[in-house]
Amino acid sequence: MTEIRGWAAHGAGKPLEFTCIDVGALGPEEVEIKVEYCGLCHSDLSTKNNDWGMSQYPVILGHEAVGTVTAVGEHTKGVKVGQRVGVGWNASSCMHCHQCMTGQHNLCAEALPTIIGHQGGFSDKIRAHWAWAIPLPDSLDISAAGPLLCGGVTVFEPLAVMNVRPTDRVGVVGIGGLGHMALKFARAWGCEVTAFTSTEAKADEARGFGAHHVVATRDADALKRAVGSLDFILVTVNVPLDWAALTACLRPNGNLHVVGAILEPMSISAIDLIFGQKRVSGSPNGSPPAMAAMLDFAARHQILPQVEHFPMSRVNDALEHLEAGKARYRVVLDPDFA
Ligand SMILES: [Zn+2]
Ligand SMILES: [Zn+2]
Incomplete structure (x- = not known):
């Protein structure tokens, strides 16, 4: 015993x-x-x-x-x-x-x-x-x-298994426990990194963690400017988001990847995926x-x-x-x- x-x-x-x-x-x-x-x-x-x-x-x-x-x-x-x-x-x-x-x-x-x-x-x-x-x-x-x-392997593993390349532009949604590590990993992976945060006070810290750009998700104009700009978006939050606005930020062949355990169903338009050949995926630890x-x-x-x-x-x-x-x-x- x-x-x-x-x-x-x-x-x-x-x-x-x-x-x-x-x-x-x-x-x-x-x-x-x-x-x-x-x-x-x-x-x-x-x-x-x-x-x-x-x-x-x-x-x-x-x-x-x-x-x-x-x-x-x-x-x-x-x-x-x-x-x-x-x-x-x-x-x-x-x-x-x-x-x-x-x-x-x-x-x-x-x-x-x-x-x-x-x-x-x-x-x-x-x-x-x-x-x-x-x-x-x-x-x-x-x-x-x-x-x-x-948390670390949860945000690192998508870069490896989803074949994110150093030439890719990567967005990280939610700058918290997972997201701040994701910024560091994506930056070291070689990518151009954009942080999406609803907390404007975190913008400077997000840059300190490796973000090249910060998008305030409450700023509709900022979101519009990000349309069609990213190859890979990593969602680290566990609350429902404006999925249409996020998929719009993907470039053709882009991938929206979820690691936050969002309990509600994700409503995503097939049309938003078909045009631009976009994907939605997830992965565990x-x-x-x-x-x-x-x-x-x-x-x-x-x-x-x-x-x-x-x-x-x-x-x-x-x-x-x-x-x-x-x-x-x-x-x-x-x-x-x-
Ligand atoms: Zn955990
Ligand atoms: Zn087994």
């Missing part, structure tokens, strides 16, 4: 409570990690509130954990005790389906989200399948690296090889999120801060267990 101590949700909408959960013996392919930092992602809030109808309580939230491996199961490969690793949205997958065997483990039907039916990283220790414990490059500052493991590639790229270009730290015991304040839209731009929790 192993007890994990952490901050758990016990029901939808309730504040997190300090809780001990028995997670049993370490599995033969599992590793155990002492948590040093854990990012706070909007999906933690959605899981706490059961927004997607699949939460399982009690659950220790947190799925952007960074720490040191303290124990490994007998059949663990590639990860050693003492190694620094990160765990993101998923903690395991089947490892034998077509998706897992082709390096797309994040598309595995049996992929186990770290905070659904599994205990997450707002804790003293976290477990994951060895393949999902991703080694961290030494040159990345671990106190800020946590958010790369979910990333596989272990994609996460490793993202971390390698982030280390090479020194891409890290801009973070605010909270002690883990103030997790409920941090959740409130995030929910109020005040996070600039990503929150990291520091374990402070006695």
Whole structure:
């Protein structure tokens, strides 16, 4: 028996409570990690509130954990005790389906989200399948690296899988936790980058993160000037948008790509897609090889999120801060267990 101590949700909408959960013996392919930092992602809030109808309580939230491996199961490969690793949205997958065997483990039907039916990283220790414990490059500052493991790979992976080229013009919609990392990645990818934001106060910061241009989405004239200007638009917000206005900003063959979990159906005119041969697509987080590639790229270009730290015991304040839209731009929790 192993007890994990952490901050758990016990029901939808309730504040997190300090809780001990028995997670049993370490599995033969599992590793155990002492948590040093854990990012706070909007999906933690959605899981706490059961927004997607699949939460399982009690659950220790947190799925952007960074720490040191303290124990490994007998059949663990590639990860050693003492190694620094990160765990993101998923903690395991089947490892034998077509998706897992082709390096797309994040598309595995049996992929186990770290905070659904599994205990997450707002804790003293976290477990994951060895393949999902991703080694961290030494040159990345671990106190800020946590958010790369979910938010970071979520906005990096579309550049790779949707074949975004360095000659492309890329728009990023929503300059928040995901969007500010997307600006940094797209800029380092070589693209001409446009930030779309409804918060004009973020314009200068968006330029600081790498945007060449900023479009205020509340300014109808600014939106009109952006018509037909972009090859790829990455939507990082989770609220419905003016889809007609955004698809109009695409060049022919352009692609509107969604990574924000918008709960409402997206209403998009077929005519707006047919003329100009445009596409709409989406993608979820990333596989272990994609996460490793993202971390390698982030280390090479020194891409890290801009973070605010909270002690883990103030997790409920941090959740409130995030929910109020005040996070600039990503929150990291520091374990402070006695
Ligand atoms: Zn996340
Ligand atoms: Zn699989």
